[in-house]
Amino acid sequence: MQQEYTISLFTEDHIGILSRITIILTRRQINIDSITASESAIKGLQMLTMVVTTTPDMVNKVARQIEKLVDVVKVFVHTSPEIICQEIALYKVTTRGLMAGSMIGDLVRKHHARILEVTPEYIVVEKSGDKEEITALLAVLEPCGVLQFVRSGRIAVTRQVKELDAYLKEMEEAGRGRTETLEIYN
Amino acid sequence: MKEKTKTTDKQGSDSEGSTVSGAEALLKCLIEEGVDTIFGYPGGAIMPVYNKLLDYSDRLRHILTRHEQGAAHAAQAYAMVTGRVGVCFATSGPGATNLVTGIANAFLDSVPVVFITAQVTSALIGTDAFQETDILGISMPVTKWNAQVKNAQDIPYAIARAFYIARSGRPGPVLIDISKDAQVENLSYSYRQCTYIRSYNPFIPLHMRDIESAAVMINHAEKPLILAGHGVILSGAAEELKALAEKGGIPVAATLLGLSAFPHKHRLFAGMLGMHGNYAPNVLTNQADLIIAIGMRFDDRVTGNLKKYAPDARIIHIEIDRAEINKNVRVDLEINNDAREVLSALVPMIRESSREKWIREFRILDRIEYEKVIKPETDPGEGEIRMGEVVKAVSDLTDGDAVIVTDVGQHQMAVARYYRFSEKSTLVTSGGMGTMGFGLPASLGAASGNPGNPVIAFIGDGGFQMTLQELGTIMQYHIPVKIILLNNSFLGMVRQWQEMFFNGRYASTEMANPDFMTLAGAYGIEAHRVTRREELRMAIGTMLAAEGPYLMEVTISREANILPMVEPGASVSDVTLTYR
Numbered sequence: 068m069q070q071e072y073t074i075s076l077f078t079e080d081h082i083g084i085l086s087r088i089t090i091i092l093t094r095r096q097i098n099i100d101s102i103t104a105s106e107s108a109i110k111g112l113q114m115l116t117m118v119v120t121t122t123p124d125m126v127n128k129v130a131r132q133i134e135k136l137v138d139v140v141k142v143f144v145h146t147s148p149e150i151i152c153q154e155i156a157l158y159k160v161t162t163r164g165l166m167a168g169s170m171i172g173d174l175v176r177k178h179h180a181r182i183l184e185v186t187p188e189y190i191v192v193e194k195s196g197d198k199e200e201i202t203a204l205l206a207v208l209e210p211c212g213v214l215q216f217v218r219s220g221r222i223a224v225t226r227q228v229k230e231l232d233a234y235l236k237e238m239e240e241a242g243r244g245r246t247e248t249l250e251i252y253n
Numbered sequence: 254m255k256e257k258t259k260t261t262d263k264q265g266s267d268s269e270g271s272t273v274s275g276a277e278a279l280l281k282c283l284i285e286e287g288v289d290t291i292f293g294y295p296g297g298a299i300m301p302v303y304n305k306l307l308d309y310s311d312r313l314r315h316i317l318t319r320h321e322q323g324a325a326h327a328a329q330a331y332a333m334v335t336g337r338v339g340v341c342f343a344t345s346g347p348g349a350t351n352l353v354t355g356i357a358n359a360f361l362d363s364v365p366v367v368f369i370t371a372q373v374t375s376a377l378i379g380t381d382a383f384q385e386t387d388i389l390g391i392s393m394p395v396t397k398w399n400a401q402v403k404n405a406q407d408i409p410y411a412i413a414r415a416f417y418i419a420r421s422g423r424p425g426p427v428l429i430d431i432s433k434d435a436q437v438e439n440l441s442y443s444y445r446q447c448t449y450i451r452s453y454n455p456f457i458p459l460h461m462r463d464i465e466s467a468a469v470m471i472n473h474a475e476k477p478l479i480l481a482g483h484g485v486i487l488s489g490a491a492e493e494l495k496a497l498a499e500k501g502g503i504p505v506a507a508t509l510l511g512l513s514a515f516p517h518k519h520r521l522f523a524g525m526l527g528m529h530g531n532y533a534p535n536v537l538t539n540q541a542d543l544i545i546a547i548g549m550r551f552d553d554r555v556t557g558n559l560k561k562y563a564p565d566a567r568i569i570h571i572e573i574d575r576a577e578i579n580k581n582v583r584v585d586l587e588i589n590n591d592a593r594e595v596l597s598a599l600v601p602m603i604r605e606s607s608r609e610k611w612i613r614e615f616r617i618l619d620r621i622e623y624e625k626v627i628k629p630e631t632d633p634g635e636g637e638i639r640m641g642e643v644v645k646a647v648s649d650l651t652d653g654d655a656v657i658v659t660d661v662g663q664h665q666m667a668v669a670r671y672y673r674f675s676e677k678s679t680l681v682t683s684g685g686m687g688t689m690g691f692g693l694p695a696s697l698g699a700a701s702g703n704p705g706n707p708v709i710a711f712i713g714d715g716g717f718q719m720t721l722q723e724l725g726t727i728m729q730y731h732i733p734v735k736i737i738l739l740n741n742s743f744l745g746m747v748r749q750w751q752e753m754f755f756n757g758r759y760a761s762t763e764m765a766n767p768d769f770m771t772l773a774g775a776y777g778i779e780a781h782r783v784t785r786r787e788e789l790r791m792a793i794g795t796m797l798a799a800e801g802p803y804l805m806e807v808t809i810s811r812e813a814n815i816l817p818m819v820e821p822g823a824s825v826s827d828v829t830l831t832y833r
Contacts, residue, residue, distance in 0.1 A: 079452045082401075083389065090394050131576040137398040137418055140452040 071100070072126045073150055073223050074117045076133060077107055077140040084138050088115070091132045097121050101154075101220035112140060118221050141234050145225060152223035156201040156216065157183070158192040164211030165190050178204050189214055269443050275405030276301040276436040279369065280309050282412035285444045288340050290314045290331060290701055292324040294351075296344025297384055299371030301436035303342075316701060316730060318694060319722035321348050325355020326691050326720075327698030329364045330681045334656055335702040336489075338419050339366040345373055346384030349430075350391065354688060356426050357395040361685025362510060363483060365424035367415045368392075375403040375432040388430055397425030405438035410447070417447035422455030423574040424487055455573070457590045459598060466586055467545075467569050467595075468602035474543035476611045477503045478534070478566075480526060480555075483510035483684070484548015484573060484592050491515070491677040493596035494547065500600060502608035504615055506534035508549050509669055513680040517653070517673040523615050527555040528819045529666040532626075532828055533618035535819060539826035540614070541566045548572060548592045551581040552685065561824035571595045625830045626816050631671055637810035638786055640667035640739050647709060647737065648672045650793050656681065656699050656708045658734075660692030660716030663745035666815045668711050679706070690719030696734040697727050707735060707797060714740040714766050724776040727802045735796050738806040741813070742766055749814045753832065754821075773804040780804040 078084045085104065092099060100118040107114035119126065126144050134142040162185070165171065174180045180194040194204050201218055273281065279302060283291070291313055295303040306315055318324040321343045328339035339359075343352050349370040359366045372378060373385045378401075389401050398418045402411045408431065415427040471477055485494050491514050498505045498515070504523040505515045515522055524531025526538070535557075538544070544566045549555070556562045562582060570577075570584040571592055578587045588595050630641030644667050647655075653675030659665040659682045674680060681699050683691040696710035717738055727734060744762040751759050773780035779799055783792045783806065796805045818829045 083393065086390065087393055094394075128576070128580055131578075131580075135574065135576045137450065137453045 069120055069122055071118060071120050071147060073145045073147070073152065073221060074115075074119060074126070074130060074133075074142060075145070075223060075225075076115050076117075076142040077109070077112045078115065078136075079138040079140065080106075080111055080113045081138045084113070084136070085115070087136050087138070088133055091129055092119070095121075095125060095129055097125070097129065103220035103222055105222075116220065116222055143225065145223070149227075150223040150225050152197065152221050153195050154198060154201055154219050154221050155193065155195040156204070156218040158194070158205065158208050158213055159189050159215040160192060160208050161212035161214060162186065162188055162190050165208075167211070170208075170211065178207070180204065271442055272439050273442045274301065274305065274436065275408050275431065275438050275440060276305040278405065278408045278440055278442050279412065279431065279436070280305055280313060281442060282409050282444055283340060284309075284312055285446070286412070286416045287337065288313065290316065291340045291342055292316050292318055292327040292331070292698060292701075293342030294318060294321045294324055294344070294348060295342075296346075296348045296371070298345035298373055298433045299342060299348070299436075301433065302369075302371065302431075315342075316697070316726065318697075319725045320720065321351035322355050322690070323694035323720055323723045323726065325352045325366070325368070326358065326688075326694035327701065328366045328368075329355065329359045329362075330658065330695035330698035331702045332359075332364050332366055333681045334678055334699045334704045336678065338416055339364070339698070341366060341368050342370075343368070344371045344384070345388070346386045348384075349388035350386055353391060353395065354686075356392055356428065358683055358686040358688045358691065359426040360395045360397070362683065363424050363487060364426070365419035366426045367412075367419050368396075368426060368428040370428060370430045371436065372401065372430045372432040374434045376434075378403070378432065388428065392428045395426070396428045397423075399428040399430070401430040401432070402435050403432045405435045405440040408435065408440065409442065409444045413445060413447035414450065417450070418453065422453075423484075457573075459590055459594055460588075461598065463586065463588050464595065464598045465602065467571075467588060467599055470543055470567060470569060470586065471501055471503070471545065471599075472602075472604045472606075475608070476537075476541045477501065477543040477545060477608075478523070478538065478541040479503050479505045480508065480544060480546045480549055481505055481511040481514045482508045482547060482549025483514075485511055485514040486548075486677050488548060488573070488592040488594075490548070490593035490596050493593055493600060495519070496600045497596055497603060500605055501603045502606045502612065503545070504534070504612060506530075506538075508552070508555055508684075509682060510680075510684040511549060512669060513674040513677050516675045518675065521612070524619075525669055527552075527825075528557070529670065529815050529817070530555075530819075531619070531670070532622035532817055532830065533615040535817075535825040535828055536618055537614060538563050539565070539824065544568045546570045546572070546584075547596070550574075550577040553581070556582065557819045557823055557825040557827075561826070622817065622830070627671075630667075630816075637813075638783070638789065638807060639810055639813055640664050640815075641671045642786075643737065643739060643789065643807050643809070644668050644671040644711065646790050646793055650790065650797065651707070651709070653679075655679065655706050656704045658682070658692055658696040658699050658708060658710040660710075660712040661687045661689045662713050662716060663741075663749065663813075663815050664711050664713045664739045666746075667739075670815075676706075679704075689716040692716055693720045693736070694723045694726075696736065697723060697730075697732045700732045700734045701730075707733070709735045709737060711737050711739060713745060714738060714742060714764060714769075715744045717769075718764075718766075721772070724773070724778060728776045728778060731801055733799075733801050734803075735799070736802070736804045737796075738769060738804060739809050740766065740769070740806055741809050741811045743811060745813075746815070748812065752812070752814070753818075769804065769806045778802045778804050780806065782806045782808065784808045
């Protein structure tokens with residue numbers, strides 16, 4: 068049974084790491100539905116959040132193969148109920164179209180969107196939410212004339228507490244008391 | 254991998270803090286890591302390193318192969334027989350891409366090799382400069398790790414990491430790409446071996462509860478079977494494996510690369526697994542109630558049809574690479590750790606048992622295989638010479654005291670089936686990749702490792718001609734390899750498949766061959782051709798007695814098949830013993 072999974076992984080901030088990860092997914096013919104990369108809360112560690120659609124068996128296999136990469140610290144695989152996730156979207160709408168109805172008030176109240184910029188030609192609206200909410204707002208704005216629409220990949224936090232920290236600690240201990248200072252190699 | 258390292262624990266060296274070029278720093282780092290032999294091929298971008306190498310020729314022996322692929326295979330074979338990390342040099346562009354087959358081969362067979370490639374000057378990287386290629390990108394899927402160095406100052410740490418990663422955990426090839434300017438630039442040299450990388454920890458704590466569970470499962474099993482892979486050799490667990498088998502009275506079957514992990518004359522040795530493996534271990538895999546897989550990865554050539562694999566068995570998988578567990582076969586107990594550590598802890602918990610009844614089942618099937626396959630192959634008495642009888646004769650005459658190298662194909666399977674290995678790390682073969690052309694360069698690499706025993710390479714006429722230029726290397730360094738060229742004037746394994754599965758349509762498998770005697774003569778290599786059975790043993794004796802390199806060509810049966818065979822898609826218990 069194919070299903071949507073959110074793969075969150077922590078890596079060293081090294082050149083080429085994304086390429087190494089995509090090689091593994093490509094070999095297994097898995098498409099990345101969305102991807103975001105950013106600095107994590109831990110210094111020097113990058114966080115990647117990917118959404119893929121595949122089987123439970125396959126997601127575990129690729130997660131282990133990704134985790135095996137030397138520069139990858141830890142991989143977590145979650146199904147949707149296990150995470151709280153958001154995407155962000157920007158909508159550039161014609162001012163004339165948006166002003167024509169009583170849309171503006173609704174945007175803020177009903178859809179919890181924000182107005183970022185207003186010009187005589189266009190208005191930029193920002194909204195964060197899940198995929199469905201963002202798509203729903205696009206449908207609402209469409210009649211007003213959407214000039215541009217972009218959405219980010221997914222970012223997610225888990226409902227568990229402090230899992231990476233605990234893991235890092237365990238790993239340090241397994242390092243058999245090696246207390247060398249960490250050097251980051253680029 | 255337990256490495257027989259030559260370095261002491263003393264960190265740093267006499268030249269700590271001295272100013273040297275990047276090229277010299279590289280060589281110093283290699284010496285610190287215990288390297289004394291390098292296989293390679295020079296070219297434009299790597300010239301600063303080779304220039305410095307001349308000054309270090311008393312400590313670093315460089316073997317100039319005739320092709321970079323040869324250097325890569327030689328370095329791998331050197332690593333396999335010595336248990337140390339192999340080292341291979343190549344220049345940028347074509348030099349680097351010529352390594353790729355060799356790197357991939359080492360990757361699939363988990364052999365630690367550090368590949369050093371040169372790169373064009375850093376300012377030119379990415380501009381399609383002369384002899385520039387993206388070797389980092391190309392080698393990414395076939396290396397355990399790779400990195401590019403563009404500053405001389407970064408060389409020592411990159412090399413330290415490369416060796417640590419290559420030899421620890423599940424070993425594998427690592428590639429370091431060094432730009433030409435980084436080789437020329439000066440740096441303040443100091444070296445510390447790498448012992449820790451935050452994102453990579455090959456030392457896994459041993460969970461005793463899992464070991465106890467394994468012991469309970471083994472003690473309760475009536476028909477347990479051990480599957481020993483390359484991991485047994487890599488982790489140095491051959492003794493522990495023997496202890497486990499003997500204490501529990503458990504038969505040991507081996508994968509191709511695990512063959513030399515267990516003495517073949519041992520009464521508990523069950524033979525080789527898989528497509529051309531022995532009859533008993535394949536058939537009885539499907540009758541076993543417990544499979545103890547150690548340092549192996551359930552390759553498709555081992556398991557046959559996965560849906561019909563070991564239906565009655567619970568499976569314990571002892572494997573250092575977590576990604577291999579549950580990859581091909583679902584297991585009941587996973588022990589993700591080093592084979593030696595696990596077995597050392599496990600053996601004391603095993604109840605002594607003889608399991609005579611179970612072992613007798615192996616003997617019965619062995620008898621059937623002997624009558625139907627082994628006897629006609631190794632002792633045909635008449636007709637053309639068979640591969641099996643050549644291998645058996647060499648096995649008898651060396652009594653297992655040799656390092657055996659093979660190429661890929663029918664002769665490889667004949668060696669795997671009929672050579673009786675007695676010492677670990679005495680088989681050098683291309684397993685996962687099945688790289689034709691591996692044998693000749695691997696044999697010179699193995700012999701360069703001074704294994705103490707003679708190095709004998711079995712090679713077919715097809716694979717021999719893929720890398721035969723390495724005869725030049727053997728000549729130049731007078732490397733005493735004994736080459737047994739099994740010549741059937743066919744690409745034998747492909748021909749066998751054409752016969753069995755493609756209605757005997759021999760598409761591009763017949764070969765018109767040169768006169769190999771004249772060829773050997775051109776390289777000044779002593780050679781002899783055997784065409785008659787009566788002279789075979791005497792010719793082998795002459796070959797073994799020869800001091801230098803020697804080529805013995807044996808004209809063998811043109812259209813013989815390797816049997817038994819688990820045909821593609823068949824279950825391991827559905828073995829074809831006879832054909833035609």
